Amino acid sequence: MxxxxxxxxxxxxxxxxxxxxxxxxxxxxxxxxxxxxxxxELRALEHRLAEAWVDGDRAWIEGLIADDWSVIDILGNRRTKVDVIGEMFANGDPPIAAMAFDEISVRLFGDLAVVTGRNVATGTDGTTFRLRFTDVFERRDGRWQVVASQGTPIVP
Structure with missing residues (x-):
């Protein structure tokens, strides 16, 4: 034994x-x-996006936003990348004097991420608007791209 x-x-x-x-x-x-x-990285991309809109960095914005991106805007309309980029750069640089994102929250789901936060922007005409946003990012070819967005106005 x-x-x-x-x-x-x-x-x-x-x-x-x-x-x-x-x-x-x-x-x-x-x-x-x-x-x-x-x-x-995603928080930094959101902050860089705010800078790009103010600086009129169209190439950077177009690189971050996926070609198949769409947004539900503050009026409830669905808009595409072509629509938004075309409108924002219609007269040269976007009509944005200042923009900042804060209260950013990131939830990761593998190669997908849901980013929410607050956006405060001032137009070149002095008008300020505030909204809550949701951006959905997907990691494509090793880099993050925003594939869907939605904005809701914050009523004062």
């Missing part, structure tokens, strides 16, 4: 549990770091 080294088996099981715990913690920390990095 074979004898079992119960003390040795106990140490082995303890060692295996410890290794499994360390591996799971490392995977969890790596996933958390990736989520944090993606969240920071």
């Amino acid at each position: 074979a004898t079992h080294d119960t003390a040795g088996e106990g140490r082995m099981r303890h060692s295996l549990r410890l290794v499994a715990l360390v591996v799971s913690m490392t995977v969890g920390m790596t996933a958390a770091a990736q989520v944090t990095d993606a969240g920071a």
Whole structure:
């Protein structure tokens, strides 16, 4: 009859549990770091988008917005990338003197992200508007692109 080294088996099981715990913690920390990095990247993209609208950086805006993007605007109309870019750059630079995004929240779902926040913009005519927005991003070819948006006016 074979004898079992119960003390040795106990140490082995303890060692295996410890290794499994360390591996799971490392995977969890790596996933958390990736989520944090993606969240920071998406927040930075939103802030850069505000700068691009003010600066009239059409090429950058067109690169961020996917060709199949659409937006439900503040009047409830569905508009495409062609519609919005064409209108905003119809007279050269967009008629935006200042724009800022804040209260940004990012929820990640793999290669998709839902970003919500508040947008405060002032037109070149001095008119200020505030809205809550939702942008849906998709990671395509290794970079984030906004694929859908929606804006709701904040009534004072």
